[in-house]
Amino acid sequence: MVAITEAVSLDKHGEIGMLWIDNPPVNALGHSVRKGLAEGIEQAEKDDQIRAVVVICKGRTFCAGADIREFGKPPKAPHLPDVLNRFDQCQKPIIAAIHGTAFGGGLETALSSHFRVAVASARFGLPEVKLGLLPGAGGTQRLPRLIGPEKALAMITSGNPIGADKALEDGLIHEIIDGDLAEGAVGFANQVLSENRPMVRVRDMTEKIAQPDSQIFDDFRKQLARRARGFEAPQACVDAVEAAVAKPFEDGLAYERQRFEQLMNGSQSAAQRYYFFAERQVARIPDVPKDTATMDIKKVGVIGAGTMGGGITMNFVNAGIAVTLVEAKQELLDRGLGVIRKNYDISASKGKIAAEDVDKRMDLITGTTRMEDLADADLVIEAVYENMNLKKEIFSKLDKICKDGAILATNTSYLDVNEIAAQTSRPESVLGLHFFSPANVMRLLEIVRAEKTTIPVLATAMEIAKKIKKIAVVVGVCYGFAGNRMFAQRKRECEKLILEGALPAQVDRVIYDFGFPMGPFALADLIGIDLGWDKDNSNSRTMQEVLCEQGRFGQKNGKGYYNYEQGSRAPTPAPEIDALIVEFSRKKGYIRREISDEEILQRCIYPIINEGAKILEEKIAVRPSDLDVIWVNGYGWPVYRGGPMFYADLVGLDKILGGLKKFQAEHGEDFKPAPLLEQLVSEGKTFGSLNA
Numbered sequence: 040m041v042a043i044t045e046a047v048s049l050d051k052h053g054e055i056g057m058l059w060i061d062n063p064p065v066n067a068l069g070h071s072v073r074k075g076l077a078e079g080i081e082q083a084e085k086d087d088q089i090r091a092v093v094v095i096c097k098g099r100t101f102c103a104g105a106d107i108r109e110f111g112k113p114p115k116a117p118h119l120p121d122v123l124n125r126f127d128q129c130q131k132p133i134i135a136a137i138h139g140t141a142f143g144g145g146l147e148t149a150l151s152s153h154f155r156v157a158v159a160s161a162r163f164g165l166p167e168v169k170l171g172l173l174p175g176a177g178g179t180q181r182l183p184r185l186i187g188p189e190k191a192l193a194m195i196t197s198g199n200p201i202g203a204d205k206a207l208e209d210g211l212i213h214e215i216i217d218g219d220l221a222e223g224a225v226g227f228a229n230q231v232l233s234e235n236r237p238m239v240r241v242r243d244m245t246e247k248i249a250q251p252d253s254q255i256f257d258d259f260r261k262q263l264a265r266r267a268r269g270f271e272a273p274q275a276c277v278d279a280v281e282a283a284v285a286k287p288f289e290d291g292l293a294y295e296r297q298r299f300e301q302l303m304n305g306s307q308s309a310a311q312r313y314y315f316f317a318e319r320q321v322a323r324i325p326d327v328p329k330d331t332a333t334m335d336i337k338k339v340g341v342i343g344a345g346t347m348g349g350g351i352t353m354n355f356v357n358a359g360i361a362v363t364l365v366e367a368k369q370e371l372l373d374r375g376l377g378v379i380r381k382n383y384d385i386s387a388s389k390g391k392i393a394a395e396d397v398d399k400r401m402d403l404i405t406g407t408t409r410m411e412d413l414a415d416a417d418l419v420i421e422a423v424y425e426n427m428n429l430k431k432e433i434f435s436k437l438d439k440i441c442k443d444g445a446i447l448a449t450n451t452s453y454l455d456v457n458e459i460a461a462q463t464s465r466p467e468s469v470l471g472l473h474f475f476s477p478a479n480v481m482r483l484l485e486i487v488r489a490e491k492t493t494i495p496v497l498a499t500a501m502e503i504a505k506k507i508k509k510i511a512v513v514v515g516v517c518y519g520f521a522g523n524r525m526f527a528q529r530k531r532e533c534e535k536l537i538l539e540g541a542l543p544a545q546v547d548r549v550i551y552d553f554g555f556p557m558g559p560f561a562l563a564d565l566i567g568i569d570l571g572w573d574k575d576n577s578n579s580r581t582m583q584e585v586l587c588e589q590g591r592f593g594q595k596n597g598k599g600y601y602n603y604e605q606g607s608r609a610p611t612p613a614p615e616i617d618a619l620i621v622e623f624s625r626k627k628g629y630i631r632r633e634i635s636d637e638e639i640l641q642r643c644i645y646p647i648i649n650e651g652a653k654i655l656e657e658k659i660a661v662r663p664s665d666l667d668v669i670w671v672n673g674y675g676w677p678v679y680r681g682g683p684m685f686y687a688d689l690v691g692l693d694k695i696l697g698g699l700k701k702f703q704a705e706h707g708e709d710f711k712p713a714p715l716l717e718q719l720v721s722e723g724k725t726f727g728s729l730n731a
């Protein structure tokens with residue numbers, strides 16, 4: 040074995056040169072890998088004993104792509120496209136031997152090899168689009184030549200991987216290897232030599248791109264304009280694949296390169312790359328060692344079979360974990376179980392799960408009206424409505440019923456988890472698990488660490504969150520925790536803006552155009568305007584209360600801030616409500632004025648950022664990027680803007696501070712800048728500097 044660089048070595052197996060890549064954790068194509076590959080191919084070509092080369096990886100995977108950590112730094116030669124052109128020109132056959140994930144630049148390396156073999160569990164993908172990029176080392180030019188433009192477009196614009204069977208069927212790989220990959224690849228290479236199989240350079244293939252159907256490009260563009268509204272990269276991917284069929288290979292490659300660099304230098308990719316690491320960083324809690332012993336969660340109890348409880352139950356059942364679902368009355372329990380079954384039936388009818396899985400999943404749920412049936416649960420999640428007394432009563436009962444060591448969690452969205460924990464004799468085992476609605480769909484989970492929650496309990500909660508495929512963010516106790524506390528800022532401003540002179544449609548347009556899936560008033564209609572409305576204590580002080588009193592609850596009864604036609608979720612204007620808003624604001628003494636889109640945006644976004652700064656100061660969240668993960672996953676913040684804290688850095692903290700001070704002078708203390716924000720500005724620092 041000859042070391043070529045610290046990440047690449049060359050070995051010989053008879054007439055086969057084995058070019059091993061060893062760059063943990065995912066064999067990313069960093070500088071030393073690129074250099075090693077370029078020089079390794081050079082050496083193998085010069086070595087008369089070597090007649091074919093196998094490119095293969097150590098560790099858990101084939102190359103998972105370019106090294107994202109190198110992006111944004113000055114690029115160091117050899118560049119990947121040049122290394123891969125060298126592969127193309129090699130006079131000896133190169134065989135890529137793939138296990139794990141051949142992603143991004145990794146798949147492009149395989150596409151530049153002359154043959155590809157893989158184990159059955161391997162996956163193949165070009166996920167660059169998820170980083171706001173397009174494949175920039177020939178992927179957009181070679182893949183359509185190999186599998187046809189339509190399939191290539193599907194892979195490149197979605198970024199989603201395919202498995203080995205599909206790759207074989209589509210002609211992406213030549214063979215699936217059973218058993219040891221290195222041995223199988225050597226066998227395959229020897230066969231190539233003995234059969235004198237012609238070397239296939241993908242760049243020279245023309246058959247699949249000879250008669251392209253131009254309609255597919257338009258179809259993809261249209262589809263992506265809806266599905267990926269606001270994102271630049273998906274459209275650029277379509278342009279690059281179109282170039283593959285329209286231009287000679289070298290010209291297509293140059294076009295791809297130009298678009299890749301454009302995207303790489305843009306703010307969307309910077310945001311999406313930042314977000315990639317933010318989502319991985321979130322699992323690191325400074326005082327929770329990685330090797331903390333966790334508890335085995337085999338049985339879960341859920342209290343409350345309403346919308347939240349039902350959704351929470353489904354999460355565990357989907358992961359194969361048995362749930363005891365407790366409801367106070369049999370009829371409510373039956374209704375809750377019925378809703379869960381209906382959800383599974385719908386999934387089965389859409390082909391998302393197999394028909395027989397509906398019963399299998401339902402069999403994992405034991406419905407009961409007896410809380411005592413939770414005696415053997417390892418984790419219990421209370422999901423009843425937001426009432427402190429009721430929650431306290433439940434937790435003191437649970438304390439008596441549940442076995443020693445069981446974790447007791449509340450799904451409260453706002454209430455004081457310390458106060459709930461104090462109701463038990465085991466506050467060390469109590470925490471908050473704040474799921475977001477619909478709980479079986481939304482990926483975000485706030486894990487609320489109470490004062491006495493122990494480290495193993497916290498680590499167990501994080502582990503179980505991963506099992507049920509949630510992105511868990513640890514937060515501390517305060518009213519509304521991190522997400523809802525920040526969200527309340529936007530809600531307050533929106534309510535004020537419509538009294539001062541804006542109308543719901545204008546506010547919604549501004550927020551929608553920023554990239555949120557819907558505006559705040561359309562969202563209020565979706566969630567239900569009457570959520571949290573206290574009928575008996577209503578005093579028409581807010582517009583929301585006025586709407587509730589008029590029986591306008593939102594989408595659920597076809598009228599809210601907007602009107603909805605029967606069976607439709609699409610809002611249509613409600614001039615009667617606009618008139619009501621104008622009248623209500625005048626009665627309240629507002630002199631309505633024209634409000635610019637810019638002011639709306641700043642008044643909705645800056646206070647979110649300011650509250651984020653306060654949350655960080657109070658150590659409710661570990662780091663700014665955790666808040667960004669919360670907003671992207673729980674509140675529809677467009678990932679191409681990174682999250683509120685990343686966005687603040689992008690806009691400039693001095694500008695945010697200036698804006699807050701101006702609004703403070705005009706509108707009062709709601710805009711008082713957080714001391715942390717003032718401090719960062721005075722030190723010339725960013726929120727990013729706090730992301731350890």
Ligand code: 3H9
Binds near residue numbers: 119175178319
């Ligand atoms: C590209 O290839 C551009 C080219 O077209 C053109 C170039 C000219 N770089 O996710 P995990 C780290 S763009 C650097 O927790 P898993 C990750 O941060 C690239 N680091 O594991 C983490 O570090 P830490 C296209 C990377 O098993 C550790 O590896 N490729 C990279 O759940 C483990 O990661 C992609 O977009 C990277 N490329 O999932 C693939 N990838 O332990 C991105 C990972 O310090 N990667 N790390 O937190 C993935 O999708 C997943 O990581 C993968 C493994 C599926 C591979």
